[in-house]
Amino acid sequence: MQKPLPELDSRAREVLREIIIQHIASGEAISSRTLSRCGRFDLSPASLRNVMADLEEFGYLAQPHTSAGRVPTDRGYRFFIDNLMRSRTLTQRERETIDEEVGHANEIEDVLAHASRLLNRFSDQVGVVFMPTLLQFAIRSMDFVLIGESRIMCVIVGVNGVVVNKIVETRQQFTRDELEKIGRYITIEFNGLTLDQIRRRLIRMTEQERAMHDDMLQKTISLGIEAVSDVAPFEHDLYVEGAVSILNKPEYADAHALRKTFLALQEKEKLVDILESCLIEDGLQILIGSETDFTQVHNFSIVARRYGSQAAPLGTVGIIGPMRMEYARMAPLVDYLSRALSRKIEEEEESEA
Amino acid sequence: MQKPLPELDSRAREVLREIIIQHIASGEAISSRTLSRCGRFDLSPASLRNVMADLEEFGYLAQPHTSAGRVPTDRGYRFFIDNLMRSRTLTQRERETIDEEVGHANEIEDVLAHASRLLNRFSDQVGVVFMPTLLQFAIRSMDFVLIGESRIMCVIVGVNGVVVNKIVETRQQFTRDELEKIGRYITIEFNGLTLDQIRRRLIRMTEQERAMHDDMLQKTISLGIEAVSDVAPFEHDLYVEGAVSILNKPEYADAHALRKTFLALQEKEKLVDILESCLIEDGLQILIGSETDFTQVHNFSIVARRYGSQAAPLGTVGIIGPMRMEYARMAPLVDYLSRALSRKIEEEEESEA
DNA sequence: AGTTAGCACTCCTGTCCCGCGAGTGCTAAA
């Protein structure tokens, strides 16, 4: 089926390009006639048919049935994105809106929620924003607030300004003063370590006997361990916005396809996996169809990019939509948004420091 | 069409009852024949047809088209629920699971999230749990934690144990000690008032000039106002779980109906309105079809009940599903869950006090 | 008077068929 080195001459490339663009616009299969009539080629349908037959042989196109036009395959899209696509830059207006919305919010959770909504709004696809658990990030401070006889709220601030809080129930009694001291101690002592490292270090401390004699230290350790132990608040943050948008796409007119799609989006773990994998590498990532690793659904694409500072990426933003999406618009959108986010976060950090 | 006082004899009631039960089970329109064959009546189809014609005249039944069986109307369901339904009590096992799950979690947000998931799981409908903004509830304490040069986290605990936190950006600088003092002051001074009352009182204080001379008091006031001013964290909490469940319902086989339904569920304000209206009255509330006030969709029902202590209801739990749902099972489910939640919350309060 | 059998009528549903249109592949000519 697939030749090893499909060298495409420039005409074939142009034809593939045009087919994909038209298919993205219309959602229909593209025939040799419509292609001939579009004006970009001075060729008869018959000639175009020959080219199309070649492209099909290379695996870039497929026909849904004999008497239908051609539709791009995963491979076709891949080639298009790698070699043929000309990204449309964002309009001034779009950029301004993004900057404004991102700049407006100030808590990071708020910023991320806004970001996912922005993605959804501008793309009319599902917008996702992902921020992995704080466990892997260094902390800047830790404070404890008494909110009941035996309940203490622990407020943890990461070096990147992320704030997490968690409520712990304790058997021991703490006064406000004690909590104040404990917070101060931990903040100073463990500043810059990750929650995971802190936990390990605290556990090691329990083994050292000298800790046993210092009542205050012992309280600190036990409370500290409670606070950083694995639990709900330290889950990944995942914002999925606008799943309804896909209801409008013509390719999901029938209920069965819809069902599968929704179930796939429900499968958060998969999504987290995918978005996490986008963290390791810089630059825009585009996953097409079967490349996405969704188990149930193979006609979805993801356009994503990590955000955060170069040295310490914080998470991933992206959009999810049917394979047939306007990559030329999605790519710069995701790209710009991730940069806007990164900039915002860096600003925050500077203003803090 | 509708007679003013539809006195139904016991046979008509039984027929209506059976029709609704069968329709709930099968989703199909019920014909006189199937009804006759079911064994509960020693009547021929023809006789049943007479009864059914009456029931239709009263507006309890309707036929989708001439040669179809009958389907209950909103009014039919309403009558069924008010007069004919025999609630099935929960199994021992179900009750245990609910108690366990509710008892397990300890932060209130966690409890509520669990509750909505439970509702979804046991009903296979959409589970909703609603807790209105803290603004209307009295507070127990307020604390401030420094989490950056100019950022302060404010931790507010309601009398019912609800914890809310909000980050405020300030122009002024605060030391930890100052924050400590401010928190203590506000907690003692405004204990038992609602956020709204506190805000008003603080604003009144700014007008009294004597406050202007006390630097510390002034700082307290300005920070306090910032902290309780209207913003995101004081939004209603609304947990909607399992929207996917409705994808399985046969009545939403076609994509258009699905679309409308999802959009309706998206309309959070409406939902909040409805659930809020369930707060004023105690006891189980069942809203059928058009009674729900959803603008777009009229074939939905809501079974809901408020939870919290008798004197101070805290929120609403409920399920949303197609009109054709097993009310006999849903009613006790929602009822029991709301009681379990209330019990849990009261326990918490006692153990705190 | 209530019940029921019988019958005519309506309307939905699935199926088969048919023709149309759109597209293709191939071949042969320009």
Next chain:
DNA sequence: TTTAGCACTCGCGGGACAGGAGTGCTAACT
């Protein structure tokens, strides 16, 4: 190398049709 022509395939929509399900009505039966 391009293109016109032609045969072939396939999906789609519409019409016809039979079957089935259900009803309403009437008249007879208990």
